[in-house]
Amino acid sequence: MKSYITTPIYYVNGSPHIGHAFTSVMADILKRNREALGYELMLSTGVDEHGQKNQEAAADLDMSVEEFLDMRGKEFRDVFDRLGIAYDYFVRTSREGHKTAVAGMEQSIFDKGLIVKKQYTGTYCKGCEEFKKESDLTEEGQCPLHPTMKVEQTDETNYFLKMEPYREKLLQHIADNPDFVQPEAFRNELKQMLAEPLEDLCISRPKTRVTLGVDLPFDPEFVTYVWFDALANYLTNIDWPQEGYEAWWAECEHLIGKDILKPHGVYWPIMLMAAGLPLPKKLSVHSHWVGAGGVKMSKSIGNVVDPIEVIEKLGVDALRWYLARNMRADSDSQISVDLITQSYNSELGNKIGNLLSRAAKFSKARFDGTVPAPGALSAEDEAIRKSVLEATSAMGDWINLADIPARMQSIITVADEMNNYFAEQAPWDLIKNEETRERCETVIYVTLDCLRVVMEALTQVIPTSAEKALRMLNAPEIARPWRPELDKLQGNGELGEIETLFPRVQ
Template sequence: MKSYITTPIYYVNGSPHIGHAFTSIMADILKRNRQALGYELMLSTGVDEHGQKNQEAAQELGMPIEDYLDMRCAEFRDVFDKLDVTYDYFVRTSRDGHKEAVAGMEQSIFDKDLIVKKNYTGTYCKGCEEFKKESDLTEDGQCPLHPTMQVEQTEETNYFLKMEPFRERLLKHIADNPDFVQPVAFRNELKQMLAEPLEDLCISRPKARVTLGVELPFDTEFVTYVWFDALANYLTNIDWPDESYAPWWEECEHLIGKDILKPHGVYWPIMLMAAGLPLPKKLSVHSHWVGAGGVKMSKSIGNVVDPIEVMDKLGVDALRWYLARHMRADSDSQISVELIAQTYEAELNNKLGNMLSRAAKFARSKFDGKLPVKGELTAEDEALRQTVLKATAGMGEWIDLADIPARTQAIITAAAELNEYIDKQAPWSLFKNEDTRERSKTVVYVALDCLRIVMEALQQVIPASAGKALATLNVTEVARPWKPELDRLPGGTELGDIQPLFPRVQ
């Protein structure tokens, strides 16, 4: 069983930001989930090194283009490593094999007379690196995605891919495969994009304007449009055109932000159809992050959330946890350093870190550093155990992108009940009385065994912290395929060192 998950490849004309962090962390959570279920996984992420914006960014810094690309590539890799994103393939579109495959795809489409050369006059957005229709612009005639960047009126000769011959076929594919685009709001948005006849897609840029890109195989005066080149990475990562690509491609899921639905939902499927290739299995689309109060993030306002700053202050799992918990499926979600810090303190520290610390320290001090052996269970014990099993069951099943917030919410709700249980049962009070000392052992065992299940589930979300907690409980192996199971901690087990999972932050 295979699963191939992709993130978009990120432009290197700027440093990694919270949007890059979010998509890549969600992809990593899905990968860890499916690995826990026993799937063979492939996760690709990386950088898009071509196009006008990257070319100009290197020029502004006065750097040779190769040095600039190497520097930015290293920066993105470093950030993904810090985010605990366990990618299997890191994309660089400057790779020779990728460029050769892109040229091969273009030539095969050109040979079918699906690419035409013509003169074009239109509105061009440098931020999107694409031509815009009147209906794509705001009332002020600006690109809604790049409102501070003036659009340009451009006239030039280029090559165009015929799109309209494939529109009805793509609509049929969407109708026949209801899971092709998730959630449903974005599927409806895509169908709206395909409701009217499609204009031909410009797939080249003259070298007089852009030199950083894949040269067209049928006309060396042009390079490939950056989106055509970038989208093909999803195939070249898995060795297309070699036939070995097919089993992975059948199980391919693209994770994307809503702003790039059109390239992934319209351009890419039609490129594949034109090349005679099957479509990916699914597009999983997410909304965007905005500042506190719903205000769009902006450097001038000062509400931009820098993932590096958050990790330096609070640690990687504070960021991973907040992003997993708080993205809504089809509407924008709020984020700020303060909101992340509040969630870290209220949920990770108070509900998970303190629980482990209290129960494990008590067991170490009162039961010779060992996990006690449980006795007879009460109705309260059984109720808690069933609550934890139910709350964590979702992590033992296939997770889709839109499921992540609800699955993490269920776990933290169960963690709150676990804290209430130990407060109410008060094993430290039970221990003082000879008649109830055995009962205190059962309470501590039940609490720590339930916490083990929670932490095994959270290995998919906050792996570093969950790993530390399991080391304290002396859990060296977690079964695959994973599902929540009770009584997997043998009584009498030596407990490991107790490390503070989520230290208090000033």
């Protein structure tokens, strides 16, 4: 059983931002979830090194293109490593094997007569690196994704891929495969994009304008359009066109932001059809992050969230938790350092970390550094144990991107119930009398064993903290495939070193 998850490859003309962090962290959560189920996983992320914007960014810094690409590639990789993203393949489109494969794909499509050379006059957005129709622009004539960047009127000769011959076939594929685009709102948006005849797609840029890219194999005066080159990474990462890529490709899921639905939902499937290749299994689409109060993030307002700044202030799992907990599938979500701090203190700190600290320290102090063995279970014990199994069971099932926030909500809800159980049972009172000592032992065991189940589930989301908690509990190794199971803590077993899992941050 295989699962191949991809993130977009990120333009290196700027530093990594919260959008890059989000998609790659979600991909990592899905990877950890599927590994917990016993799947063999491939996760790719990385950088798109070609195109006009990257070429100009290198020039602006007065660096050679090679130096610039090395510097930026390392910067992205370092951020992803700090975010705890267990990627299997880090993409760099400057890799020779990738460039050779892209040229091969273009040549095969050209040989079928599907690529034509023609003069084109149109409106060009440098931010998107693509030509725009009038209907794509705002009333002011600007690109809605790059409103501060002036669009340019361009008149030049280029090569174009014929798109219209494949439009109906793509619509049929969407109809036959309702899971192809998730959630449904974005599937409907894609169908809308395909409702009218498609213009040919410009797949080249003249070298007089852009030199950073893959040479067109049939005309060395041109380089490949950056999207055509970038999208092919999903195949070249798994060694296409060599044999053996098919098993991974059949299980490929692209994670993308809503702003790049058109390249992934229209250009890419038609490129693949033109090349005679099967389509990916699924596009999982997410919305965007905006600042507190729903204000678009911008450096001038000062509401940009820098992932590294958050990690340094609160630790990596505070950021991972907030991202997993708060993105809604088909509407934009708010983020700020204050909101992340509140979520970290109130949910991770007060509800999960505090309960672990109280129960484990009590157990260590009162039961000679061990987890006490439980006695007979009461109705209250059985009720909380059932709640914990129900709340975590979904983490033992296949998770889709849009499911993640609801899964986190279940865990926080049951953490509240566990805190109520602990407060109502009041082990600090039970320990005072010999006749209620055994009851105290049972309450402590039930609490710590329930925490173990929750922490095992959370290894998929906040692995650093969850694994630290499991070491404190001296919990047994997590079984694969994972399902939540009770009574795995060893009664009278030693506890590890107890430390504060989520120290409070002002």
